[in-house]
Amino acid sequence: MxxxxxxxxxxxxxxxxxxxxxxxxxxxxxxxxxxxxxxxxxxxxxxxxxxxxxxxxxxxxxxxxxxxxxxxxxxxxxxxxxxxxxxxGHRGNLRIGMECHPCYQWLLKTVSPFLDKWPNVDIDVKQKFQFGGIGALLSYDIDLLITPDPILQKGLHFTPVFDYELVLVVNNKHHLAREKTIEPEQLITETLITYPVTTERLDIFSQFLLPKNCMPHKHKTIETTDIMLQMVSAGRGVTALPSWLIDEYVERLSLSYVKLGRKGIHKHIYIGMRETDIAIDYIHDFMKQAKMKVLLNE
Amino acid sequence: MxxxxxxxxxxxxxxxxxxxxxxxxxxxxxxxxxxxxxxxxxxxxxxxxxxxxxxxxxxxxxxxxxxxxxxxxxxxxxxxxxxxxxxxGHRGNLRIGMECHPCYQWLLKTVSPFLDKWPNVDIDVKQKFQFGGIGALLSYDIDLLITPDPILQKGLHFTPVFDYELVLVVNNKHHLAREKTIEPEQLITETLITYPVTTERLDIFSQFLLPKNCMPHKHKTIETTDIMLQMVSAGRGVTALPSWLIDEYVERLSLSYVKLGRKGIHKHIYIGMRETDIAIDYIHDFMKQAKMKVLLNE
DNA sequence: ATGTATCAATGAATTACATTCATAGTTTGG
DNA sequence: CCAAACTATGAATGTAATTCATTGATACAT
Structure with a gap:
């Protein structure tokens, strides 16, 4: 032959x-x-x-x-x-799964220097998973999962990458802008804008409104953060987003934000991965950069 | 690896x-x-x-x-x-060398059915050789050589494929058309048309004119047989070609031909090849078809 | 649960194959 | 015509692939 x-x-x-x-x-x-x-x-x-x-x-x-x-x-x-x-590990395809909508902005900042450093590594971002983010990780549909819900499971490894506070975003002139903190009941008369995902995955619902059996007057969904904040700025409603995200828009748009409840809603974001992948150079580096990025932001 | x-x-x-x-x-x-x-x-x-x-x-x-x-x-x-x-031998490239200009017409007839029968065998015809046809054969520049001059040499094999008589072709109304045979001296006043090759390779010179130290009045060279015969038909000169070739034109053009010398010039055409190639199917078949073609013509 | 059939991994034994060694035959150029 | 360079060849060697026999998993049915 x-x-x-x-x-x-x-x-x-x-x-x-x-x-x-x-x-x-x-x-x-x-x-x-x-x-x-x-x-x-x-x-x-x-x-x-x-x-x-x-x-x-x-x-x-x-x-x-x-x-x-x-x-x-x-x-x-x-x-x-x-x-x-x-x-x-000098070449690969890093498929990142997102279970945290507002983290998208944060991800973009992390990805950009990463792509420069690893010209042979391509990045894919996926947001929909048939069997959840953990399932996607286990079935090799994705390599990294950005999620607020780490699950202790053999073969998987979760690292906390950053904490943030979820706050209510309102127009400067909105009457709630004057409050120091707000309670669920104060949203009953408001129009709430969120990403188009199920309410279980929206902390404003699962951790704030629903425990008190409150619902907003109206619920609108918008896909992109930019448009969402434009709407808020125009007084068409209020939304809940990480506080650091608002800091970047506050100069261009007339926005304020208010703590949700007296203690505020504090989120912890983790990156999950398969244990076998920890050794892969570019994945390891991605983690390192991800953590550094956070330090710079804070 | x-x-x-x-x-x-x-x-x-x-x-x-x-x-x-x-x-x-x-x-x-x-x-x-x-x-x-x-x-x-x-x-x-x-x-x-x-x-x-x-x-x-x-x-x-x-x-x-x-x-x-x-x-x-x-x-x-x-x-x-x-x-x-x-x-x-179901695929190959048959490179044919020609040392016999008028045989081109004959070759075309042999090649056409061959190409039909061997769709995977391509044919190349070459007419110029740096070290002669035999050299081309030995240095693998060509696989077959059509030549009137077989050379006994180890490694090479020559087969006679057909005989023909070289005749003088003239216009019907030409004064020589009435002769039964002509002698070299009768061409001294004529315009002779030949293929554009050296006179040694033209039998009309080497075997007819030069032995008697005769030269035609004028010598014109033309590459294609068709044009050559058109010229002869138009009374612009005479030429020497195989008799069987004239038979095909005699109806369309007003041509006659005359024996060269009392005995005529008889040529034997051989196909030469390397002995190692005799076993190759399509080469063997080419030889067979070449010989058959001749039988049909005669 | 439990048993069974299917699939994959493993180590040791075997076999097949590539490579080397030693040598002889050719060709080329001085 | 000889020496140097190149190639072919058979036998010996060594390496690598393959098989055999076995075990450990997994999926599926009862």
């Missing part, structure tokens, strides 16, 4: 001109090369070259094998390089 | 879904396959797939190897098919 090995010999013979030289370049004895070619010629029942005196003249079969070699060998070599990169 | 073998395993596992099935399809034991993959994984220091329970989930490295396999294996397989065709 035609093997990579044979093609390597053929290419090297073509480059060096003599079998002996080619054998040297391939770290083989001349004998080994001679045997190998003889065997190949027997198996394909065709000669590859014909020797007239000391010069080789290539048969048509030989020429087409040479073409094949020039075409295919680089692909083998490239593949091995690639494997090397995968092995050392 | 990454081998064809590994790619074959990877592709088959992807197709069959389980290692055991893949091993069966590859005529290997499950154990052999398992060992092979383990070894490959060690050499590239990366896993190809990860087993969760009984299902395989492919790693990125594995996926890229699978892509490589799907891309490369067909090329190996095609190459082997090709070698098979070369070996059995």
């Amino acid at each position: 035609l093997e990579r090995h044979h093609l390597a010999i053929i290419r090297e013979v073509s480059r060096q001109g003599t079998l002996t030289e080619a054998a040297n370049f391939l770290c083989l004895t001349q004998s080994a090369l001679s045997h190998a070619i003889k065997k190949l010629e027997q198996s394909i029942e065709t000669q590859i070259w014909i020797k007239e005196g000391r010069t080789l003249s290539w048969t048509q079969a030989g020429k087409s094998l040479l073409e094949l070699a020039e075409r295919i060998l680089p692909q083998f070599e490239y593949a091995e390089e690639l494997m090397q990169q995968y092995a050392t | 990454l081998e064809r073998h590994h790619l074959a395993i990877i592709r088959e596992v992807s197709r069959q879904g389980t290692l055991t099935e893949a091993a069966n399809f590859l005529c290997l034991t499950q154990s052999a396959l398992s060992h092979a993959i383990k070894k490959l994984e060690q050499s590239i220091e990366t896993q190809i797939w990860i087993k969760e329970g009984r299902t395989l989930s492919w790693t990125q490295a594995g996926k890229s190897l699978l892509e490589l396999a799907e891309r490369i294996l067909p090329q190996f397989e095609y190459a082997e098919e090709l070698m098979q065709q070369y070996a059995t």
